[in-house]
Amino acid sequence: MPDQSAIIARVSEIIASHQGVEGPLLPILHAIQHQFGHVPQAALPVIAQALSLSKAEVHGVMSFYHDFREEPAGRHVVKLCRAESCQSVGADRVAAHAQARLGVDWHGTTPDGAVTLEPVFCLGLCACGPAAMVDGRLVGRVDEARVDALLAEVR
Amino acid sequence: MLKVYVPRDAAAKALGAEDVVAALRAEAARRGVDVTIIRNGSRGMVWLEPLVEVETPEGRVAFGPMTPAAVTQVFDGGPLSLGLTEELPWLKAQTRLTFARCGIIDPLSLADYRAHGGLEGLARAVAMTGAEIVNEVSQSGLRGRGGAGFPTGIKWKTVHDAPGPQKYIVANADEGDSGTFADRMIMEGDPFVLIEGMAIAGLAVGATKGFVYIRSEYPDAIEVMTEAVAIATREGVLGASVLGSGKAFDLEIRTGAGAYVCGEETSLLNSLEGKRGTVRAKPPLPALQGFMGHPTVVNNVISLASVPVILAKGAAFYAGFGLGRSRGTIPLQIAGNVKQGGLYEIAFGLSLREIVQQIGGGTASGRPIKAVQVGGPLGAYLAPHQFDIPFGYEEYSGQNALIGHAGLTVFDDSADMLKLARFAMEFCAIESCGKCTPCRIGAVRGVETIDRIGRGDPSAIPLLTDLCETMKSGSLCALGGFTPYPVMSALTHFPDDFSATAKEAAE
Known part of the structure; x- marks a missing residue:
């Protein structure tokens, strides 16, 4: 875990690299999350000052979007699509299986910190569902056996 | 030398395209065959993905759905061979105007793009006035492909006629609807067509800057589009002088952050500006006060990607397809x-x-x-x-x-329509931006009311109907305003799924 001053120094660099960008807040938040795996609290006042916003406004933006995390995720992130097309081919069943296997609900992380399970509403794989994204890798036609195989890979 | 095509499309990858590529390389090495693998877009036949194609003197021959174990068939033939790709009935019966090149060319080869008719529309637009381009698009009958169906030409004319030193073109690539993947496919399979369409829009309305707002759930599309914009800028398709016209147009790729409502145009504009993705009241129209308060064209990816063929072949050609007031292809x-x-x-x-x-x-x-x-x-x-x-x-x-x-x-007939109606309300509650009450509160009450019906309380049905009326007429945007469509259609056409007695009888 980097200390506060290291976080602030890196955040300041990221902000500086976005000079001249129109509407820079989302690109900055994405870059910070890419760097740290989440958006550390310590980053918010730095961003607020640089963009002439209140800290509350920055927090408001960050918390509006599902992508930005206040806390780090598990070492691996498994996203399962919950949307209609995937439901039509058994996504609910697959999700229930994954939750039972991991012993966590949506947004939960296994106690060993290995896997975070998240819902996603559409990966654009609607003709080959149920769809999943495992650490950024897309997987189509996921069934219970496939879930077991994917979880075995990451645990 | 053997020339083989394996799609880099996200659906092909999700079905194992990367493993197929590795297996193809290994097999070619084992046989001592010199193989060139081109990562094309998808032809759109997802059930056959990964669809591998081999170039032959007669044309490209398709194999699919390919697996790593079956790659020997690409060299020797076998049961996965489907014959000439262009002769496949599913493909042959289509009218591919917008997707004419998708799956055929290397998405990141501008030379390929040109060789297949790319940039003809932009070349023609460069020699026209803005008003002439707008007129051409109006005559084609093109309507917004994002869902609202608003005539694209009228939107462009509004921005063209609006005064202002700075105007913008925004491509709405926040394709969050389940069941849709056309934007993703075109961005991954033929990114230059979107770039060309946006450049034409820029010339038409006098905008010098464009953004493509792509949802974060589409990492492959973001990667391809980013690279394509860099290539187009390097080759003078974008930049200070579009195709040497002396007119500037620059493009920037922006990534969304997982909010469905940002597919709504005003919410998208707020998000681009770095704000919460809440919906704006209209008026003012984005065409007059859009990004940073400047006149802005916000169009769906497919609307913009359909513009090059309209300019290249003329409005009458495009308008020659379709029925009634729905012109062209879909x-x-x-x-x-x-x-x-x-x-x-x-x-x-x-x-x-x-x-x-x-x-x-x-x-x-x-x-x-x-x-x-x-x-x-x-x-x-x-x-x-x-x-x-x-x-x-x-x-x-x-x-x-x-x-x-x-x-x-x-x-299929195993679907539970009450459950799907409940999901529609639940989704609306999760994704509501919170700005207007019918959507923010209505969706939550909707879930509760459907749960009451599910527990066997038919008196909640008129309540749900009334709630849907309120959401439909009182919401600020399509999220709250259209959630009643799935809910009410499920209730109207599948009443048995909402009746406890009918359900019990069935079980």
């Missing part, structure tokens, strides 16, 4: 529980029955079709007795339905 996305799912571009006018039964081949499970949701999570569930209406904007609105972004999700 990329149908056939999804869900369907045997032959994928992208099928064709003139407006097909019946739903033709689309899901003949083209889609019925359900993947082999069971009867119970319902088809047309137009994404905010679209109505259509029952088999409605399957004869022709695919067109007015034809669908006449049935209390909408074509939306032309995604069709097929459900």
